[in-house]
Amino acid sequence: MEVEIKVRRFNGEKSYWQKYRVPVLSGMTVLDALLYIKENIDATLSFRYSCRMGVCGSCAVKINNKPRLACETQILQLKDVQIEPINNFRVIKDLITDFDDFFAKHRIVKPYLIRKNDSYEKPVEMIQTPKQLKKYYRYSLCIKCGACNSVCPVSSTRDDYLGPAIMTTVYRFMTDNRDEGKDERFKIVSSERGVWRCHFASECSEVCPKNVEPAKAVQKLRIKSIIYEIKKFFK
Amino acid sequence: MLVDWFRIKGRSLHSLAFSFHRLTGIVLMIYLILHLTYLTSLRFGKESYEYLISLTVRPETLPFDLLLLLATVFHGVNGIRLVIHELGFVYEKRNLILYLTFGIVLIVWLYAGYLMFLLIMG
Amino acid sequence: MKVQHDIVIVGGGLAGLRAAIASAERSRKLEIAIISKTYPIRCHSVCAEGGTAAVLREGDSFDLHAWDTIKGSDFLADQDAVEFFVKEIPSEILRLDNWGCPWSRTKDGRIAQRAFGGQSFNRTVFAADRTGFHEVHTLYERTLMYPNIIRYDEYFLTNLIIEDNEIRGVTAIELKSGDLILFEAKAVILATGGAGRLYGFTTYSHQVTGDGMAIAYRAGIPLKDMEFFQFHPTGLVPSGILMTEACRGEGGYLRNKYGERFMEKYAPEMMELAPRDVVSRAMWREIVEGRGIESEHGAYIALDLTHLGEERIDERLPLIRDAAKKFAGIDPVEEPIPVRPVAHYTMGGIHTNINTETQVRGLYAAGEVACVSIHGANRLGSNSTAECLVFGRVAGERAADYALKKEFRHVKSESFKKEEKKIFDDFLKKSGDENPYEIKKELTKVMDDNFWIFRNGEDMKEGVKKIRELKERYKNVEIVDKSRRFNTDLINTMEIGFMLDVAEVVAIGALMRKESRGSHYRLDYPERDDKNWLKHTLVYYNENGPIVKYIPVKITKWMPVERKY
Numbered sequence: 001m002e003v004e005i006k007v008r009r010f011n012g013e014k015s016y017w018q019k020y021r022v023p024v025l026s027g028m029t030v031l032d033a034l035l036y037i038k039e040n041i042d043a044t045l046s047f048r049y050s051c052r053m054g055v056c057g058s059c060a061v062k063i064n065n066k067p068r069l070a071c072e073t074q075i076l077q078l079k080d081v082q083i084e085p086i087n088n089f090r091v092i093k094d095l096i097t098d099f100d101d102f103f104a105k106h107r108i109v110k111p112y113l114i115r116k117n118d119s120y121e122k123p124v125e126m127i128q129t130p131k132q133l134k135k136y137y138r139y140s141l142c143i144k145c146g147a148c149n150s151v152c153p154v155s156s157t158r159d160d161y162l163g164p165a166i167m168t169t170v171y172r173f174m175t176d177n178r179d180e181g182k183d184e185r186f187k188i189v190s191s192e193r194g195v196w197r198c199h200f201a202s203e204c205s206e207v208c209p210k211n212v213e214p215a216k217a218v219q220k221l222r223i224k225s226i227i228y229e230i231k232k233f234f235k
Numbered sequence: 236m237l238v239d240w241f242r243i244k245g246r247s248l249h250s251l252a253f254s255f256h257r258l259t260g261i262v263l264m265i266y267l268i269l270h271l272t273y274l275t276s277l278r279f280g281k282e283s284y285e286y287l288i289s290l291t292v293r294p295e296t297l298p299f300d301l302l303l304l305l306a307t308v309f310h311g312v313n314g315i316r317l318v319i320h321e322l323g324f325v326y327e328k329r330n331l332i333l334y335l336t337f338g339i340v341l342i343v344w345l346y347a348g349y350l351m352f353l354l355i356m357g
Numbered sequence: 358m359k360v361q362h363d364i365v366i367v368g369g370g371l372a373g374l375r376a377a378i379a380s381a382e383r384s385r386k387l388e389i390a391i392i393s394k395t396y397p398i399r400c401h402s403v404c405a406e407g408g409t410a411a412v413l414r415e416g417d418s419f420d421l422h423a424w425d426t427i428k429g430s431d432f433l434a435d436q437d438a439v440e441f442f443v444k445e446i447p448s449e450i451l452r453l454d455n456w457g458c459p460w461s462r463t464k465d466g467r468i469a470q471r472a473f474g475g476q477s478f479n480r481t482v483f484a485a486d487r488t489g490f491h492e493v494h495t496l497y498e499r500t501l502m503y504p505n506i507i508r509y510d511e512y513f514l515t516n517l518i519i520e521d522n523e524i525r526g527v528t529a530i531e532l533k534s535g536d537l538i539l540f541e542a543k544a545v546i547l548a549t550g551g552a553g554r555l556y557g558f559t560t561y562s563h564q565v566t567g568d569g570m571a572i573a574y575r576a577g578i579p580l581k582d583m584e585f586f587q588f589h590p591t592g593l594v595p596s597g598i599l600m601t602e603a604c605r606g607e608g609g610y611l612r613n614k615y616g617e618r619f620m621e622k623y624a625p626e627m628m629e630l631a632p633r634d635v636v637s638r639a640m641w642r643e644i645v646e647g648r649g650i651e652s653e654h655g656a657y658i659a660l661d662l663t664h665l666g667e668e669r670i671d672e673r674l675p676l677i678r679d680a681a682k683k684f685a686g687i688d689p690v691e692e693p694i695p696v697r698p699v700a701h702y703t704m705g706g707i708h709t710n711i712n713t714e715t716q717v718r719g720l721y722a723a724g725e726v727a728c729v730s731i732h733g734a735n736r737l738g739s740n741s742t743a744e745c746l747v748f749g750r751v752a753g754e755r756a757a758d759y760a761l762k763k764e765f766r767h768v769k770s771e772s773f774k775k776e777e778k779k780i781f782d783d784f785l786k787k788s789g790d791e792n793p794y795e796i797k798k799e800l801t802k803v804m805d806d807n808f809w810i811f812r813n814g815e816d817m818k819e820g821v822k823k824i825r826e827l828k829e830r831y832k833n834v835e836i837v838d839k840s841r842r843f844n845t846d847l848i849n850t851m852e853i854g855f856m857l858d859v860a861e862v863v864a865i866g867a868l869m870r871k872e873s874r875g876s877h878y879r880l881d882y883p884e885r886d887d888k889n890w891l892k893h894t895l896v897y898y899n900e901n902g903p904i905v906k907y908i909p910v911k912i913t914k915w916m917p918v919e920r921k922y
Contacts, residue, residue, distance in 0.1 A: 039794035043837035051562040056399040065245025093843040113457040123451035127466035156239030201253035223323040
């Protein structure tokens with residue numbers, strides 16, 4: 001069986017559609033199809049890929065208008081296949097988009113445990129019950145593929161907005177019982193570029209390929225921020 | 236880009252609600268300006284105000300009034316939904332609540348529209 | 358363009374990130390650069406699933422872990438390195454704990470451990486079945502804390518610059534712009550990972566093409582024990598996606614087409630939890646002898662988890678369930694998973710000593726790219742992530758100490774210009790009539806057919822011949838994409854060149870080693886031969902074909918005995 005695949009190309013100057021015909025077998029994913037094109041039809045087609053099992057987060061593209069991981073999408077479950085780069089990221093070439101800004105924002109929010117008595121030389125075993133682990137575990141599963149940011153209407157109009165993925169990371173550390181750096185992070189997320197910009201379109205949760213529920217994390221973070229701001233006011 | 240606020244292709248009803256909320260917000264803002272203009276016109280005398288009213292409050296403009304009413308009702312009811320969610324509540328039931336919101340908007344709009352129809356058509 | 362950093366680390370996976378942190382902790386004055394082909398969290402380490410072995414609890418001991426490792430290695434591991442290694446892991450586990458790794462926990466909140474193949478104690482620390490993923494993210498996020506760690510994401514290493522047997526820096530292509538960048542450095546750490554994509558049926562990410570190995574090899578540094586390639590028993594059919602050993606660690610069974618737990622014939626004591634080489638061989642024998650389950654994707658073995666129950670699978674093996682559903686359309690709660698042995702780990706690598714030093718001053722190697730060797734002829738499950746953590750740290754510290762004592766020496770601009778010309782003028786613009794991807798396809802077929810689990814002299818000789826033919830044909834490849842910006846065609850073609858070199862080393866090493874040891878099993882020499890072959894293979898680059906040498910194995914207290922499970 002053959003399927004026609006329409007790909008949005010960009011060569012640095014102009015952007016255009018290109019069609020390819022690819023023979024498909026059962027079990028074939030969109031990534032397999034893209035690789036088939038690259039290896040047999042058109043070697044100039046460029047896209048990111050790596051683990052092909054949905055944990056590295058490289059291959060988020062827009063498939064039939066919806067951001068998905070190319071490696072996890074079975075091609076036979078789709079009727080027509082139309083592939084584009086994800087929105088809200090600058091396109092570099094074909095399906096490859098610029099993630100530098102995304103990762104720069106990740107750095108800003110201090111996404112690591114902040115502990116007063118952190119000793120590099122003498123680490124200690126910390127206690128965390130399965131219940132405490134469960135509180136944040138889901139939010140630690142984010143693979144940073146950018147799918148959520150690509151559908152966030154706020155990210156599309158504000159470059160400085162942290163975006164759902166990054167705020168989910170913040171919430172993940174804020175709910176970790178081993179962490180002691182909450183105030184530092186509130187200063188960053190309880191701001192113009194943080195939680196107060198979210199308007200709960202909640203599309204981020206709809207498209208997340210790992211069901212991390214970023215929209216939930218941001219709302220929970222907002223409540224925490226409200227409490228933080230009230231406390232600050234009375235201090 | 237601003238058009239991204241209204242990008243709904245391939246997206247869920249949640250995005251549609253967001254887009255509609257933005258759109259109705261803009262519409263209501265324009266209406267608010269018009270409304271204030273009308274009220275301001277009172278300073279120039281009763282006649283000018285009544286002239287403006289006679290231009291707009293009549294059977295021919297009823298469809299626009301109904302649309303404006305829809306915008307108001309949607310923005311209000313959806314706004315309440317958002318406030319609830321944004322305070323971190325009932326996230327898991329967000330689909331149900333969204334359908335409910337659309338339902339309530341429809342019912343309120345139809346009923347209010349009916350009243351309005353009676354009022355204008357007399 | 359030229360940049361200068363005290364230490365340049367190539368590779369953003371577990372070992373590279375750990376090395377960066379170690380260097381940064383050693384001195385805040387050092388500038389440390391991490392160059393990686395992908396963003397660090399897209400590295401292959403995120404695919405590690407099962408866990409990391411560490412001695413943490415009473416009842417376990419360093420000697421026991423060392424013994425398991427050495428016995429697992431079929432006595433080819435250097436025992437001094439193993440002894441050092443097992444002592445260093447526990448603190449690495451705790452460090453990751455302190456840095457935020459979401460380790461799975463026992464009821465009272467302590468770090469939990471699970472059973473793993475070839476380990477005589479339940480010592481595998483884990484974070485559900487996403488251990489590598491969480492470890493990489495934890496380390497990556499930790500590196501963000503240090504202002505003196507500078508990242509160069511999506512830079513492709515092309516060469517090492519060595520003068521007077523001393524490292525001076527590296528060259529790498531910045532993918533976004535397509536420019537060649539010269540990194541001058543006092544010390545360089547290679548942490549570029551294995552070479553698993555040599556095989557067609559493999560658990561590896563697409564990018565694991567042995568770049569670091571090939572580049573070091575071409576620069577005159579020997580590769581050690583490359584013939585030992587691990588075949589993991591359980592790769593999902595047909596994609597090859599890893600079904601972690603933890604499936605069996607948590608109690609899963611392997612069954613042939615008669616529903617028999619055939620492992621009782623091969624390893625009556627440890628059954629499914631025998632080391633990977635033993636289980637893979639057993640499975641392959643079942644398949645070869647016609648007891649596999651037939652399917653359109655070839656014969657397979659059933660990995661049965663149905664008796665574990667939904668709750669346990671969801672708690673301990675969520676990713677496995679998800680992957681089986683998405684990629685094979687099977688829910689492991691209800692049906693057994695179709696699996697087959699799959700290429701999984703490169704035991705060999707760049708020859709280093711216990712301090713991760715190579716023969717070039719200032720050049721270090723750590724992680725899968727290196728061969729210290731602690732894995733010998735067969736690595737035990739959950740020792741690889743442990744190796745990355747321990748030897749990544751060692752490399753980082755050693756490199757930092759070296760760099761602190763050293764002055765910068767500038768690289769001659771000619772050598773940079775020469776490299777630039779070689780890549781962009783000679784290689785990229787060249788015309789030819791070979792499709793590089795066709796060569797890659799044939800290469801992986803040769804490796805799958807001739808250097809798989811059961812090997813024999815005739816097939817391997819044939820294989821070497823074919824690899825050499827492919828190398829000849831490679832000289833005539835043409836890169837279709839002539840542009841500079843993000844040219845993945847250029848990168849892929851260069852990778853295929855690296856793969857051919859590494860494949861030749863694997864093939865030669867395997868052909869020369871006339872015995873069966875660990876993962877290297879020869880039908881024509883089915884026995885281990887300690888008298889003649891208890892030694893490491895070293896393969897040196899030479900323009901007229903590789904040169905093979907041997908060095909002895911370091912034995913401290915465990916003499917080789919028969920290996921039974």
